[in-house]
Amino acid sequence: MTTVLCPGSFDPITVGHIDIITRARDLFGNVLVGVGRNNQKSYLFGDQRIALVREALEGMEGVEVSSIEGLLVNFCREQGITAVIKGLRFGADFDFELQMAHMNRGLTGLETVLLPAAAEHVTLSSTILREVMKLGGDVSRYVPSCVAREINVRRSQPSF
Numbered sequence: 001m002t003t004v005l006c007p008g009s010f011d012p013i014t015v016g017h018i019d020i021i022t023r024a025r026d027l028f029g030n031v032l033v034g035v036g037r038n039n040q041k042s043y044l045f046g047d048q049r050i051a052l053v054r055e056a057l058e059g060m061e062g063v064e065v066s067s068i069e070g071l072l073v074n075f076c077r078e079q080g081i082t083a084v085i086k087g088l089r090f091g092a093d094f095d096f097e098l099q100m101a102h103m104n105r106g107l108t109g110l111e112t113v114l115l116p117a118a119a120e121h122v123t124l125s126s127t128i129l130r131e132v133m134k135l136g137g138d139v140s141r142y143v144p145s146c147v148a149r150e151i152n153v154r155r156s157q158p159s160f
């Protein structure tokens with residue numbers, strides 16, 4: 001059985017991410033979900049992202065969760081992982097993923113597998129969910145229950 005890394009920002013984790021992780025596990029046997037940092041982004045859920053990913057995936061056979069500090073390729077080398085898997089929704093995803101895939105392959109030979117998002121999730125985006133959530137919209141059908149719970153907690157705080 002192979003272990004692939006499924007890396008992402010997960011700000012927050014959505015049902016689309018969970019679908020990709022589940023299908024990656026079914027294809028490869030084991031998935032390590034890596035909660036990483038894109039330095040171009042500032043994260044609404046910050047360090048809580050990893051706790052929410054862990055809770056959302058708790059009990060899923062063949063799935064583990066880790067944070068990624070520093071370069072993805074170094075993390076993979078340390079873990080003995082030779083391939084990452086990413087969900088692909090539309091052209092803009094492809095353009096960015098292709099750049100990262102070539103950089104990672106150039107750095108250490110790390111391979112990237114791109115898995116098309118399920119039809120029902122192709123337009124789902126954490127960025128849009130954050131926007132709707134901040135403006136009071138109900139996003140609960142797009143996120144696992146732990147994220148919906150956290151959104152309600154935040155809404156009840158005066159600083160929200």
Ligand code: PNS
Nearest residue numbers: 007008009036037038070071072100103
């Ligand atoms: O969900 P995202 O925002 O597309 O995830 C991007 C992420 C976190 C996987 C990417 O930024 C990443 O790999 N970060 C770790 C640091 C790194 O290696 N950056 C160079 C990537 S070529």
